[in-house]
Amino acid sequence: MFEDLLFPKNRNKSGNLLKINTFQHYLYKKNSMKSKATSSILIFLLLTHFVSANGDHSDSRNTASEENSISVNSDGVNPCISDLQYSILESRIKENSLALGRFSYLHPATENTITSLSWPLRPASNLTDCSYYFISAYVDQDTAAGAIRDFNCGNNTYDSHRGTDISIWPFNFYKMDNNLVEVIAAAPGTIIDKHDGEYDRNCAATSNPANYVLIQHADGSYALYWHMKNGSITSKAIGQSVSVGEYLGVVGSSGSSSGPHLHFEIWAGSTSATRLDPFSGSCNTLNASSWWAAQKPYKETAVIKASVHTTDAVFPACPATETSNQSTSFQVPFQGPGLSAGYAKFYAFFRNEVSGLPATLSILNPNGSTYLTWNYTSANDVKARAWSWSKVLPTNPGTYTFQAIYNGITCSSFFDITTSTGINHTGISSDLKIYSSIENRHTTFELKHNSIRQIEIFNILGAKVFSMEGSSSAMEINSELTGGVYFYRLMDANQLVYSGKLFIQ
Numbered sequence: 001m002f003e004d005l006l007f008p009k010n011r012n013k014s015g016n017l018l019k020i021n022t023f024q025h026y027l028y029k030k031n032s033m034k035s036k037a038t039s040s041i042l043i044f045l046l047l048t049h050f051v052s053a054n055g056d057h058s059d060s061r062n063t064a065s066e067e068n069s070i071s072v073n074s075d076g077v078n079p080c081i082s083d084l085q086y087s088i089l090e091s092r093i094k095e096n097s098l099a100l101g102r103f104s105y106l107h108p109a110t111e112n113t114i115t116s117l118s119w120p121l122r123p124a125s126n127l128t129d130c131s132y133y134f135i136s137a138y139v140d141q142d143t144a145a146g147a148i149r150d151f152n153c154g155n156n157t158y159d160s161h162r163g164t165d166i167s168i169w170p171f172n173f174y175k176m177d178n179n180l181v182e183v184i185a186a187a188p189g190t191i192i193d194k195h196d197g198e199y200d201r202n203c204a205a206t207s208n209p210a211n212y213v214l215i216q217h218a219d220g221s222y223a224l225y226w227h228m229k230n231g232s233i234t235s236k237a238i239g240q241s242v243s244v245g246e247y248l249g250v251v252g253s254s255g256s257s258s259g260p261h262l263h264f265e266i267w268a269g270s271t272s273a274t275r276l277d278p279f280s281g282s283c284n285t286l287n288a289s290s291w292w293a294a295q296k297p298y299k300e301t302a303v304i305k306a307s308v309h310t311t312d313a314v315f316p317a318c319p320a321t322e323t324s325n326q327s328t329s330f331q332v333p334f335q336g337p338g339l340s341a342g343y344a345k346f347y348a349f350f351r352n353e354v355s356g357l358p359a360t361l362s363i364l365n366p367n368g369s370t371y372l373t374w375n376y377t378s379a380n381d382v383k384a385r386a387w388s389w390s391k392v393l394p395t396n397p398g399t400y401t402f403q404a405i406y407n408g409i410t411c412s413s414f415f416d417i418t419t420s421t422g423i424n425h426t427g428i429s430s431d432l433k434i435y436s437s438i439e440n441r442h443t444t445f446e447l448k449h450n451s452i453r454q455i456e457i458f459n460i461l462g463a464k465v466f467s468m469e470g471s472s473s474a475m476e477i478n479s480e481l482t483g484g485v486y487f488y489r490l491m492d493a494n495q496l497v498y499s500g501k502l503f504i505q
């Protein structure tokens, strides 16, 4: 049985099936030790949704790639943690607790002993994507063999899975290689066990050992952080305490894992039989209350990255590292490998894509007006999927915005169009003055003929790093931004938008 196969049977306006491209598709076979096969299939794309302001800006190289099962382990035979590994963990808890002179809580904690959990991952400071993860499997609440049910009565789990799998995405091995997603303590506690030194590029559910950290909280409950990158485990010793948010390691694919993800598991007591599900929901039979300080929605539908690429991104078979081919600067005349002259690839990465929910993709001119806009509507529910479109680049020099809006969430990135003369900006309107104080790094925006309603500052990859609203004609930005290149977007009281580059000393 295969899950989540995607074969959109869409047609263009003339009714032809369009053969677009091939991609690596990860098939997830249930109830088998060989849980995953890789296959190339053909994708057909709906072109009827493509709208452009001035003619057809699409060529035929529109592609989709689905990674909803890339980091999902399979079943009770080789889950994220094997029965043998669980029993080893229980033994080590006993040994280490004894050695530390600590009381090992043998009984399940009650509802009175709920530790408040924060999110156990954070992006490294140099990761500026709008988000970086999706949940590939919750705790299996159905103890019957072969039956699955998550806390929300859905099927985002696999048989006898005892934790929450949080996959990093997109470009997951690239993220791992570059330490871009860190595992942090979800709650304060004491390191009761940890292990490092294991191979971290596994691609299938196996009996391999993992790199991990096990933390005991003040109420006697435990949190298990599993599958981490080789060599990344905290240097703190067993017995030392950690605070909430403290670094524990880097997300990897050590142990029984089919791709870089964190397996996060909560025990009320010192045995795996006391496992809990931190998410509250009508099908959670393990505990009534949520253990999260702020429980995330069951589906966090969003576009988590919008980016511009010189050609197709390369998603090789696990465990090879992906090549994004992302770029923030295009010199015209531009020729991308394999693309029509003047075209680039525009990627949007959707988390928990929902059937029928439309996304709006736009390329905005340096002055904020629309250069090109198109829509995409998903035909099915998918945990994580990348879509890309070939679009003709602007040719006037300047700083443009690629913006994707999905489920009310906007994700943007910026790119420069340059010429061989090196001119890379169309200049600032004479209505707008920007001046900076070198001493205190304050920047003042002043409009000649109108008041400023809003100023937003974005970093080089398009993440919004500052936002301020007002109603006066001059606004001073007193930010803690580090020196470097940023982009501003200023909107006046008439909703006229000014945008451009900003250098902070």
Ligand SMILES: [Zn+2]
Residues within 6 Å of the ligand: 073, 080, 081, 137, 161, 162, 163, 164, 165, 262, 263, 264
């Ligand atoms: Zn897991």
